[in-house]
Amino acid sequence: MPKSRKRKATVPAAPPPPRRPRPRMEYRARSDEAWYGARVVVQDGWLRVMFENSTEDADEWYNPGADFASLGDVEALRARFRRECPPLDHARCGDVRPGDKLCLACDIHGDVEELKYYDAVLETVERAAHGVEQCACRFTVRWTEGPRSGCLDKVGIEVVCCVPKSPIQDPVLSEFLDDLTKRFAEDQGTATAASQQADPTPMSEEELCGVLLSLKRAPNSSTGKP
The missing domain is CATH 2.30.30.140 (SH3 type barrels.)
Structure with a gap:
């Protein structure tokens, strides 16, 4: 769990050396749903969220292949970030x-x-x-x-x-989320095309009447009579 932020003291004390640069964004942690200063990087395709003044074991990770089932999951992650x-x-x-x-x-x-x-x-x-x-x-x-x-x-x-x-403006976060959004949009387009091929548009009433009329006019296959 990331460390809580400390209230400012009346007499400023020397802060401990930060593990990472001061963030320009905040993130709502999954561990306790509280807001913390954070920054992000992408490692091996995963999004890594690193908390301000916390050790690496507090970092949270997002796997694009397992943690997102829909565009709603992408937007839910986007809502966890904001400017400081x-x-x-x-x-x-x-x-x-x-x-x-x-x-x-x-x-x-x-x-x-x-x-x-x-x-x-x-x-x-x-x-x-x-x-x-x-x-x-x-x-x-x-x-x-x-x-x-x-x-x-x-x-x-x-x-x-x-x-x-x-809104938050972070190029690393934006690229990660935009790639996920594009992937789901392409999957949706492929699914729609496949559905249309499997279930073609039914004939209109006028088209159906035309087919029936042509069948009536066709020669009888057994007698050769119209």
């Missing part, structure tokens, strides 16, 4: 509105140092006067993912991240 969600800035808390999609830190096991991130929808905002560097507003949110899905919570800006609306 930036923290809500103290000076821009007024930009969020009810109905906005947010990503929030969720304290699951009572350990405030280890948090998992899940999506929620903003319900209401209690505005409070504050300066540029200090926001005291309170955000009522309804969780849409995670162990508190469907529940309402009131949180502060320190756990709020904004979900970007623009």
Whole structure:
């Protein structure tokens, strides 16, 4: 299981050296359905998802020959990726509105140092006067993912991240998904052509009448009479 993201400390500590470069995307893990920073590569035809600051045994793999049975499976994987969600800035808390999609830190096991991130929808905002560097507003949110899905919570800006609306742009991921989409489209076209050959279009009523009329006019094979 990938490591949870840690809440920012008041006094910044020296971060451990990252195993990989800082990601530009997030991925919803199959292990716990939480969002993590990640990047992808294709190895031997498989898609490998590598988590930020996690060891290799946490990586998740997708086999194009076994893990996808339809275009729906391809789109389901596409939905697991998105651009990185930036923290809500103290000076821009007024930009969020009810109905906005947010990503929030969720304290699951009572350990405030280890948090998992899940999506929620903003319900209401209690505005409070504050300066540029200090926001005291309170955000009522309804969780849409995670162990508190469907529940309402009131949180502060320190756990709020904004979900970007623009789609993820990653050439490795796009090529992998596009190849799968093309493969299923070609398979569908082949299946449709085979079905049409096996089940030709039935004759119209006019065509059927013409065939019957020609049979009536044909000579009797046994008597030679019309």
